[in-house]
Amino acid sequence: MSFVEVGAAAIAAGIDDMYAAFLAGDRSRFDAHLHEDVTTWETHLPGPLRTRRELDQFRDTRDAAGERPVLDVMTAVEKRIDVWGDTGVARYVLVTRDAGSGLEQRTRVTDVLRCLDGSWRIVHHHAELVRP
Structure with missing residues (x-):
């Protein structure tokens, strides 16, 4: 595999792990995918x-108020990932399903990532809910 293919695969795996961490309630694992200066x-x-x-x-504040979403599905689909050196851009649709209501939502996401010390970190995350 080429450097670009290896980078794209690592970014895709990182995105999948980040959302698995959210479902598991593992904030530190989720945050390991974010740069300290991430814009959200x-x-x-x-x-x-x-x-x-x-x-x-x-x-x-959200969690203390009991407003953290409880989801049983959170998965990135339709991924398109490009890598240029130590910079990557991931575009995908995030599919979520509320554990209580069963309501499914789709969100268009763009993540900009940098490879720092061999690890891809999100430096900018932009997500827009797709209205039905």
Whole structure:
């Protein structure tokens, strides 16, 4: 496999592991895929979060209020990943299903990643809910 193919496979595996970590409630494993300076822009967030510290503050408040989503499905499909040296871009559709209601949602996601010390980290995450 070429360097580009190896990088794309590593990014795809990292995305899959990140969402498996969310389902398992393993925040430290989830966060291992994020750069400290990750920007996070999502439909449901209160504006762009510009660092992991800001993301942590949001999650701590949400979790303390009992508002952390409880999902039984969280999977990335239709992945398209490109790698240029130590930079990668992953585009995919995130499919989630609420464990209580069974409501399925689809979200378009773009992640920009950097390979630092041999490990791919998300430096920018942009997610937009696809309205039915």
